Amino acid sequence: CADEYAETTAPRSEADDQQALVELLKVAEPGGHLLEIGSGPGWDADWLEDRGLTIRRTDGAESFVQFQASRGRRAERLDVIHDPLGGPYDGVVALHVLQHIERETLPSVFAGIAGAIRDGGVFLLALREGEGESVEIGSKGNEYYVALWPRSEIVAALAARDLSLLWSHSFEGRDGRWLTGLFRKGSSE
DSSP: OHHHHHHHTOOOTTOHHHHHHHHHHHHSOTTOEEEESSOTTOHHHHHHHHTTOEEEEEESOHHHHHHHHHTTOOEEEOOTTTSOOOOOEEEEEEESOGGGSOTTTHHHHHHHHHHTEEEEEEEEEEEEBSSSEEEEEOTTSOEEEEEOBOHHHHHHHHHTTTEEEEEEEEEEETTEEEEEEEEEESOOO
16 A cells, blocks of 8 residues: 555645654754654655755565655665664654554654654654554555643653654644644753
């Protein structure tokens, strides 16, 4: 379903994520090196690279790695739960992907992400807000696990890993309420 997903998520000028990427640019190191978890078709990486950042594009699905290759882009397969993330990076971007990590596993994923960011680096996250867990059915009949998180728990879990909230925005998407947050690790020096 990579092709269908790419089509439905193709860049739009007024997308909510565009605002988040603009906020990221305001605090990112010029020419900085970022890890993108769940790059999908690579639209956000394209936008950031066009503005001078270097992006390590990764996705857990081989179909997205191949989709990006078909566009002449290099992406790597990465299992954010089990694989080393590398780093330290100037930042990590994980938009609309970590809601598929099981509730009990996400705190250790956050710890891995925090460990991959240099002191003063940033983390841009979009995660579904709410309570509970569910399984959703995609348009091709695929099942997707989704964990919903209250805003306060997201912010607290990241604060416990030395990631402080700099900016946030909540919005209603086609599949529920989302929190987009930009966090900074430790101090800026």
